[in-house]
Amino acid sequence: MRLPMLMLLAIAAGVAQPALADDLDALMLADTAPEIVKTSRDWQGYMEAAFGESVARADGVATANQRLSFDLQLDKSLAPGWRAVLADRWDVTWPAQGSEASGINTLKEAYLSWQVQDERLLDLGRINARYGVATGYNPTDFLRTGALRSLVSVDPGSLKKNRMGSVMLRGQTLWSGGSLTALYSPKLEDQPNTAAFSADLGATNNQSRWLLAASQQWTDKLSPQWLLFGEAGQSAQLGFNLTTLAGEAGVAFLEWSGGPSRSLWSQAMNTAEGEAFHNRLATGLSYTTANKLTLTLEVDYNGAALDDAAWTALAHGPALAYRQYRNWAQYAQDMPAQQATFVYAAWQDALVNHLDLNAMLRVNRADQSRLTWLEARYHFSRSDLALQWQVNSGSPGSEYGTDPQQRAWQAVLRCYF
Amino acid sequence: MRRLILQTLLLCATLCAGVSHAAPSAQEILAASDAVRNPDFSFGLTNTLIEYRNGKQTDTSTLAIYSKADPNSSQFRSLVRFVAPARDANKLMLYSGKDLWFYDPANKASIRLSPQQRLLGQASNGDVVTVNLAKDYQATQAGEEDMQDGERQLRHCYKLTLAALTPDVNYHHIEMWIDTSNKHPIKARFFSESGKLLKTAYFRHYQKQLGAERPTETVIIDGLDPNWVTVMRFSDWAKREVPDAWLQRDYLPRFKPE
Numbered sequence: 001m002r003l004p005m006l007m008l009l010a011i012a013a014g015v016a017q018p019a020l021a022d023d024l025d026a027l028m029l030a031d032t033a034p035e036i037v038k039t040s041r042d043w044q045g046y047m048e049a050a051f052g053e054s055v056a057r058a059d060g061v062a063t064a065n066q067r068l069s070f071d072l073q074l075d076k077s078l079a080p081g082w083r084a085v086l087a088d089r090w091d092v093t094w095p096a097q098g099s100e101a102s103g104i105n106t107l108k109e110a111y112l113s114w115q116v117q118d119e120r121l122l123d124l125g126r127i128n129a130r131y132g133v134a135t136g137y138n139p140t141d142f143l144r145t146g147a148l149r150s151l152v153s154v155d156p157g158s159l160k161k162n163r164m165g166s167v168m169l170r171g172q173t174l175w176s177g178g179s180l181t182a183l184y185s186p187k188l189e190d191q192p193n194t195a196a197f198s199a200d201l202g203a204t205n206n207q208s209r210w211l212l213a214a215s216q217q218w219t220d221k222l223s224p225q226w227l228l229f230g231e232a233g234q235s236a237q238l239g240f241n242l243t244t245l246a247g248e249a250g251v252a253f254l255e256w257s258g259g260p261s262r263s264l265w266s267q268a269m270n271t272a273e274g275e276a277f278h279n280r281l282a283t284g285l286s287y288t289t290a291n292k293l294t295l296t297l298e299v300d301y302n303g304a305a306l307d308d309a310a311w312t313a314l315a316h317g318p319a320l321a322y323r324q325y326r327n328w329a330q331y332a333q334d335m336p337a338q339q340a341t342f343v344y345a346a347w348q349d350a351l352v353n354h355l356d357l358n359a360m361l362r363v364n365r366a367d368q369s370r371l372t373w374l375e376a377r378y379h380f381s382r383s384d385l386a387l388q389w390q391v392n393s394g395s396p397g398s399e400y401g402t403d404p405q406q407r408a409w410q411a412v413l414r415c416y417f
Numbered sequence: 418m419r420r421l422i423l424q425t426l427l428l429c430a431t432l433c434a435g436v437s438h439a440a441p442s443a444q445e446i447l448a449a450s451d452a453v454r455n456p457d458f459s460f461g462l463t464n465t466l467i468e469y470r471n472g473k474q475t476d477t478s479t480l481a482i483y484s485k486a487d488p489n490s491s492q493f494r495s496l497v498r499f500v501a502p503a504r505d506a507n508k509l510m511l512y513s514g515k516d517l518w519f520y521d522p523a524n525k526a527s528i529r530l531s532p533q534q535r536l537l538g539q540a541s542n543g544d545v546v547t548v549n550l551a552k553d554y555q556a557t558q559a560g561e562e563d564m565q566d567g568e569r570q571l572r573h574c575y576k577l578t579l580a581a582l583t584p585d586v587n588y589h590h591i592e593m594w595i596d597t598s599n600k601h602p603i604k605a606r607f608f609s610e611s612g613k614l615l616k617t618a619y620f621r622h623y624q625k626q627l628g629a630e631r632p633t634e635t636v637i638i639d640g641l642d643p644n645w646v647t648v649m650r651f652s653d654w655a656k657r658e659v660p661d662a663w664l665q666r667d668y669l670p671r672f673k674p675e
Contacts, residue, residue, distance in 0.1 A: 022643035023617060027567055030636040033467045033648040038479040038501040040674070046503075073523070075507065077673065087523075113671075119662040121671060130525040160524035172667070179667035215667055220515050223666060245515060249533035288533045348535075353475060382503060416503035 045072040045417045050152075052410025057392075057403065065410075067093045067152065081115040087128075089162055091150045104150045105197045109165045119174040126199075128165030129183060131213060131227060132255050132282075133241045136342030136362065137300040137335060139257035139280030140239035142211060142229040143185070144333045146192060146203040154373055154390060155360065156344070159333075166204040177217035185209045187232070207232045221245050227257075235260040235275055246285060254283040264304045264336070268328030269321065278304040284342070292348040300342060302335040308366040311337045315367065315397025322397070336399055337366040354379045362400070369394020369401045386412040443556035446575050447593070449600035451549045454620070455493065456627045459485035461657040461674060463500070464545055469646040478502060481674040484547050485659040490514070492553070494664045495546035496672050509669045512546045515585055520669040527666050532587065544637065545649070550593075553586045554579035564594045566603045567621025567636060572596045574603055588615065602632065607640075614640035626654040 048069040055062050074086040087108035096102040111125025128147075132138030135156055147163040168185035189202035208231065215225040227239030237259035246252045258279040266273035284298030306314060306325075314322055329336040343361040350357040355378050362371040370393055377386040389409045394401025441449070461483045468476040479500040484493045494513040499505040509520040517530045559576045566572045574594040581589055589610040594603045602620045609615055616639055620632035633652070639645035657675075662668065 023619070023638060024569070026638040026643060026646040027569065027619060027621075027636055029469055029472060029646055030567075030634070030648045033474075033650070036465050036467065036477055036479065036650075038465070040481060040498070040500045041506065044503060044506045073507075075522070075673070083673070115671070118660045128525050133527075133529065157524060160526060172671075174662040174665070174668055176661035177665060179662075179665065181667070215665075217516075217665065220513075223516070243529040245529075245531060247531075249531050251529050251531050253529070286531070288531050290533065292535060294534060353470065379504065384504065 042076045043072065043074045045070065046414050047071075047417070048412060048414045050410050050412040052388075052408060054405045054408035057401075057406040060406075063095070065093065065095060067091060067410075069152065083113040083115075084111075085113065085125075086110050089150070091152060103196045106149045106162060106164055107199050108163065111165075121172045123168075123170040123172075126165045126167045126204075127170060127183075128163065129168065129170065129211070130160065131225075131239065131241065133243050133253040134255045134282035134284065134298055134300075135286075135296050135344055136298050137280075137282045137302075137340065138255060139282055139302075140227050140241055140255055141333075142227070142237065142239065142257070143204075143209065146206070146331055148333065149200055149203065153388065154371065155358070155375070155388075164200060164204050166209070167201060179213075179215050181211075181213040183211050185211075229257075234262070237261065246287075249288045251286045252284075253286070254281075256281050258303075261304060263306075264302070264329060264332070264334060265306055265310075265325060267332070268325045280304065282342075293350075294346045294348075296342075296344040296346075298342040298344075300335060300340040302338055305329070305335050305338045307338055311366045315402075322402075326402070337364050339365040341365060364394070364399040367394060367398035367401070369398035371400045382416050384412075384414040386414070388412065443558040443575070443577050444551060446558070446595055446600060447554070447556040447577060447579065448549075448551040450593070450595045450602040451551050453599075453601055453629065453631060455484075455486075455547050455549060456629070456656070457486070459483070459657055459659040460627060461653070461655050462651050463653040465650045465652065466545070467648045467650070469644075469648075471644045478505070480545060481653075482546060483657050483659050483663075483672075483674060485661075485664065486549070487513070488661075490552065492549055493547050496659070496663060496669070496674075497546065498672060498674050509672055511664065511666060511669050513664055518666045518669060520666075522670065525670070527669060544587075550579060550591070553582055554591060555582055556593075559592075561597060562594075564603055566596075567619035567634070572601075572603055573598065599630070601630070616640050626651075627656065 050067040053062050053064050069089060069091045071089045076084045078084055089106045089108060092103040094102060107126060109126055109128050111123050111127050113121060113123045115121050129143055130141055132141045143166050148159065149164055150162060152158060152162060166185040167188060168183045170181065170183040172179060172181045185205060187208045188205040190206055192203035193200050210230050212228045213225060215223060217223045221244050225241040228236055229239060230236040237257055239257040241255050243251055243253045258277065260275040261278050262273055262275055280303060281301040282298055284296060286294055286296040288294045314325060326336060341363040345359045347357040349355065358375040360373040372391045375386055375388045377384055391407045392400040392403040392405060464480045464482055466478045467474060481498045481500055482495055484495040486493050492514060497510040497512065499508045507522050511518040515532065517532065519528045519530050556577045556579050559578045562574060562576055563571045564574045575597055577593045577595060579591040579593060588607040590608050592606040596603055601623060605618045607615045616637050619636045621636065622632060622634040623630045624633045626633065633650065635649040637647040663672065
């Protein structure tokens with residue numbers, strides 16, 4: 001009787017699946033995992049120190065530069081349904097940026113938010129209301145004009161982070177799969193203010209503007225957004241954003257805006273030209289490989305900019321008109337020529353763990369000038385170390401060939417508080 | 418004669434009992450193990466990920482997650498807020514099947530991600546939030562066997578083979594071991610379409626949470642490099658009201674877990 005029982009036990013032991021040796025090692029390692037208790041904080045911030053060198057196009061002379069930046073964000077619940085948001089940045093550069101003071105404070109956001117109900121919200125204050133699904137050029141980012149106060153990098157991510165919102169009253173209502181947002185941003189001042197600690201309301205609120213944004217999910221893969229934007233002195237503009245998955249690794253995106261408006265030239269030179277219908281478009285594809293490399297290819301079109309012939313003519317025309325047009329396009333964060341190509345590559349954990357390699361190429365297709373930017377960024381536990389390199393190349397008068405800085409590099413250390 | 422009648426009655430009773438307690442189907446076993454991992458109401462928890470490479474701790478992340486089952490698909494949709502590390506704090510993610518959005522409060526950008534894009538090291542975006550496997554996979558039973566669990570105890574398990582019902586899921590097929598006595602998921606092996614082992618997961622440290630014994634830790638071992646190990650630890654379980662209107666891209670900037 002005992003023998004069959006022993007045989008059964010032996011068979012059972014044979015059937016039993018012990019964990020594999022590798023699995024056992026992993027489980028023993030997991031046993032040693034420390035208790036980590038992290039609670040969410042209302043604030044976050046970092047300090048960034050940078051030094052580098054830029055080479056002037058005119059004489060090839062290299063100039064050293066340094067920068068110190070402090071960035072703070074606060075998102076505090078004041079009472080059930082009430083939140084206060086503050087985002088501020090202070091940059092000190094040596095030598096100073098252009099004609100600006102060496103220290104520039106950027107009040108990015110400061111607003112109160114009230115969640116009236118689960119699905120209804122009201123916000124009041126300076127808000128960075130940003131729209132658009134493209135990476136290099138955002139035709140539906142209607143409130144971008146005048147928002148840049150301190151330029152620390154040409155990386156599109158940096159341009160979007162380090163900018164000022166507009167003072168506005170904003171309301172949002174949500175339902176299952178959809179949302180409607182309405183905002184009104186009044187005129188508060190006439191002119192931008194370059195004083196170091198100015199809130200610079202004249203840069204973001206120098207005319208009355210309003211915007212409606214509606215989105216509705218059609219399917220799991222399609223969630224379009226429509227926008228309607230108006231500002232004093234210009235007809236309403238329509239906007240449209242759409243993204244969809246392209247297989248397991250791709251995302252296709254399309255961003256369009258259009259409406260009757262004055263041309264960029266007319267706005268820059270303040271001519272009495274009438275309105276005509278202009279389209280702006282950014283469309284492309286992002287693809288991620290299995291080893292965490294994401295490539296984005298985007299084609300951009302600005303129908304309000306000078307066409308190829310006019311752009312080429314301007315490059316060889318009066319310097320004052322050229323400078324005025326370029327300054328306006330930069331202020332409006334718009335493309336000075338009609339067509340551009342944008343390529344961005346982001347490789348996460350490239351070659352070694354915690355090392356990110358990023359690369360960007362912007363090509364003006366009218367004059368073939370280009371901006372090339374490369375970055376290697378290593379993440380430590382509470383800090384980042386980055387090395388950035390930038391080249392502006394092109395013929396005289398071209399978009400990037402005119403930049404006074406021919407090439408530059410900078411090393412950046414960012415420490416998180 | 419009376420003995421024969423009694424034996425016949427006992428046999429009938431046994432057969433009837435067998436009929437009324439038929440062995441559960443593989444799909445029912447899988448659904449029962451889903452119910453062990455996931456409450457049948459909307460809930461929130463904290464997921465702390467600790468990542469090791471070659472025995473050394475290399476990364477930690479803490480996420481606050483709210484999850485709610487979609488009334489149509491019964492699949493979970495989740496809002497995720499990064500708590501740590503500092504460089505990622507307050508970034509947000511919406512996970513709703515294939516609809517995957519990432520929001521960075523610094524640049525106010527809602528970026529659509531493809532399923533292949535990963536925000537964390539080894540764990541895929543789908544690994545960090547909960548899923549009902551029975552909704553996405555067809556289970557077949559491949560026998561019963563004893564299996565060592567995450568605490569190196571032998572457990573008698575159903576062995577199930579799960580085949581993806583749609584190509585829209587993270588893994589082509591899965592092998593899964595589920596305790597026969599209480600339907601606790603014990604271990605799973607995840608495979609690509611080519612049959613390559615992508616990762617192994619152990620569900621362990623069962624504790625009573627939200628009314629049931631649930632695994633509070635998942636150990637993930639990379640299929641190619643067994644020295645790449647991620648510990649996912651679940652804490653702060655709480656029942657949470659999550660309105661359907663919150664589970665969309667346009668609510669992401671507003672989401673702030675309690």
